[in-house]
Amino acid sequence: METHKRTNWTVNILIALGTIVVLFPLYMAITIALKDPQQMSQSLFGLPTTWRFDNFASAIELTNFFQAFRNSALVTTATVILTLLTNSMVAYAIGRNMDRKFFKGLYFYFVSAMFIPFPIIMLPIVKLTSSLHMTNLVGLTILHTVYALAFNVFVYVGYIRSIPAVLEEAATVDGATTWGTFWRIIFPLMAPINATVGILVCLSTYNDFLLPLIIVSDQNMYTLPLVQYIFQGQFNTDYNLAFASYLLAMLPMIIIYLFAQKWIISGVTRGSVK
Amino acid sequence: MSTKRMATYYWMTIPAVLLFFLFLTLPAIQGIFYSFTNWNGFGKEYDFVGFRNYVSLFTDNVVGEAYWFTIKYAVVVTIFINIFSLLIAVGLNSRIKFRNFFRGVYFLPNILSVLIVGYIFNYLFSNVFTVWGQSLGINALSTNILGNESLAWIGIVIVAVWQGIALNTILYLAGLQTIPGDLYEASSLDGAGKWREFWSITFPLIAPFFTINMVLAMKNALMVFDQIVALTNGGPGRATQSISFLIYTGGFEGGEFAYQSANSVIYFIVIAVISILQIRFLQRREMDM
Numbered sequence: 001m002e003t004h005k006r007t008n009w010t011v012n013i014l015i016a017l018g019t020i021v022v023l024f025p026l027y028m029a030i031t032i033a034l035k036d037p038q039q040m041s042q043s044l045f046g047l048p049t050t051w052r053f054d055n056f057a058s059a060i061e062l063t064n065f066f067q068a069f070r071n072s073a074l075v076t077t078a079t080v081i082l083t084l085l086t087n088s089m090v091a092y093a094i095g096r097n098m099d100r101k102f103f104k105g106l107y108f109y110f111v112s113a114m115f116i117p118f119p120i121i122m123l124p125i126v127k128l129t130s131s132l133h134m135t136n137l138v139g140l141t142i143l144h145t146v147y148a149l150a151f152n153v154f155v156y157v158g159y160i161r162s163i164p165a166v167l168e169e170a171a172t173v174d175g176a177t178t179w180g181t182f183w184r185i186i187f188p189l190m191a192p193i194n195a196t197v198g199i200l201v202c203l204s205t206y207n208d209f210l211l212p213l214i215i216v217s218d219q220n221m222y223t224l225p226l227v228q229y230i231f232q233g234q235f236n237t238d239y240n241l242a243f244a245s246y247l248l249a250m251l252p253m254i255i256i257y258l259f260a261q262k263w264i265i266s267g268v269t270r271g272s273v274k
Numbered sequence: 275m276s277t278k279r280m281a282t283y284y285w286m287t288i289p290a291v292l293l294f295f296l297f298l299t300l301p302a303i304q305g306i307f308y309s310f311t312n313w314n315g316f317g318k319e320y321d322f323v324g325f326r327n328y329v330s331l332f333t334d335n336v337v338g339e340a341y342w343f344t345i346k347y348a349v350v351v352t353i354f355i356n357i358f359s360l361l362i363a364v365g366l367n368s369r370i371k372f373r374n375f376f377r378g379v380y381f382l383p384n385i386l387s388v389l390i391v392g393y394i395f396n397y398l399f400s401n402v403f404t405v406w407g408q409s410l411g412i413n414a415l416s417t418n419i420l421g422n423e424s425l426a427w428i429g430i431v432i433v434a435v436w437q438g439i440a441l442n443t444i445l446y447l448a449g450l451q452t453i454p455g456d457l458y459e460a461s462s463l464d465g466a467g468k469w470r471e472f473w474s475i476t477f478p479l480i481a482p483f484f485t486i487n488m489v490l491a492m493k494n495a496l497m498v499f500d501q502i503v504a505l506t507n508g509g510p511g512r513a514t515q516s517i518s519f520l521i522y523t524g525g526f527e528g529g530e531f532a533y534q535s536a537n538s539v540i541y542f543i544v545i546a547v548i549s550i551l552q553i554r555f556l557q558r559r560e561m562d563m
Binding site for chain 2: 089147
């Protein structure tokens with residue numbers, strides 16, 4: 001068909017125009033972060049005439065950026081690793097024993113938690129974490145990992161049940177234990193779904209605001225989104241400083257996105273459509 | 275299967291079950307328990323008050339307004355996200371140049387922190403859109419709409435739609451790519467118009483994606499919290515207090531621990547009922563098509 005082979009320029013132009021709506025707020029954020037108040041009053045929308053990298057230096061100093069970045073990076077990395085190792089294992093045990101009441105019950109126990117809105121546990125969890133001395137990065141990591149189970153068990157079990165059991169039976173004949181079979185044979189086969197889960201957990205943990213807000217009280221443990229919230233008062237109307245700080249907080253994820261865009265998009269799609 | 279093998283399977287799950295119970299089931303039970311008391315959240319003593327908190331909830335204007343705001347907001351956000359993302363996905367799926375680049379741009383908002391996006395828009399609403407409103411002579415835009423009691427919710431809708439389109443577009447695109455091209459060729463031969471082609475071929479085939487997108491967008495919107503913190507803090511007055519925001523402020527700062535626990539139980543029921551109704555209704559439609 002002729003019409004299906006040629007570029008549809010009308011649609012192409014509309015799609016290109018649409019990206020302006022997406023990019024405009026980010027353009028504003030970048031240019032404001034690089035201007036000073038005087039340049040802003042001269043031209044709100046123009047590119048900076050001189051690039052004020054000082055804004056970033058002040059933002060780093062004021063908000064103690066590197067500490068917050070370290071906290072965010074630690075919690076995100078630890079949560080991703082711990083989630084991949086534990087959630088996949090739990091789902092494996094469930095997925096291979098769905099014919100048994102106990103495991104089938106567990107499946108529904110975990111998965112039904114997807115419907116529980118966070119606010120219903122928000123108030124008691126604050127009491128619980130403070131009595132267990134978990135109001136820190138370790139606590140954040142554990143909670144993120146445990147809460148991820150609901151969705152991940154759902155995604156992982158679906159995937160595990162598509163892996164033929166013949167592989168494990170062969171390993172069993174060779175004398176491998178269940179434990180050994182999982183780590184040496186099944187876990188490596190789960191690489192595609194692990195990528196999906198890893199990406200989703202990475203995004204949601206890095207950008208999470210509510211959980212750190214309610215459980216972390218020590219300033220040295222603040223994560224990047226929490227820092228932006230805490231410093232609102234001090235940014236006040238110094239928009240250049242505020243936007244430099246916002247950009248710094250978003251930058252690590254944007255850089256990862258630039259390099260792993262294809263991966264991230266296909267990972268997120270697979271995770272949601274499951 | 276040998277008992278040793280079975281034992282390993284049990285040990286693989288038991289630590290997770292215990293932690294899940296401790297950090298999710300137990301707090302949920304505690305929340306329900308406290309909802310029948312008058313505990314303020316920090317004192318040592320409390321009494322059982324039966325269903326009094328629940329009865330008060332239904333006559334409390336603050337709570338009523340929060341539910342009205344949240345549900346109105348969620349419905350509007352869900353509709354607009356789905357309209358725009360379906361349009362963009364159809365555009366991205368047609369014969370265009372630089373498709374991967376555009377797809378990458380449209381998905382970008384999904385990876386950004388909701389809170390920080392909110393702060394950026396907060397500035398745009400107060401310092402940029404107002405400038406446009408004044409120079410274009412549009413009254414509604416020439417003052418900050420976040421400061422206007424009757425318009426502030428629209429500001430939050432705009433931010434949520436701007437960011438929420440990203441995920442739903444990618445999901446619709448994935449759905450559109452499952453449709454084999456020769457289906458369209460058959461229909462072009464029949465002389466079917468583009469509009470009819472969309473409603474009679476494309477839409478029925480992506481119906482499952484429509485269901486997922488409606489449910490996802492609705493559930494996210496019903497939980498709105500970060501945007502409220504970044505844009506309005508619930509104001510002006512109480513105009514944009516969402517349910518989760520009210521539970522947070524009332525429960526932690528207002529000494530209403532027990533009362534907001536009751537509120538969160540109702541909130542849970544509302545979300546569960548809406549999700550189940552949505553899934554049922556949309557799946558029935560899927561089958562009709």
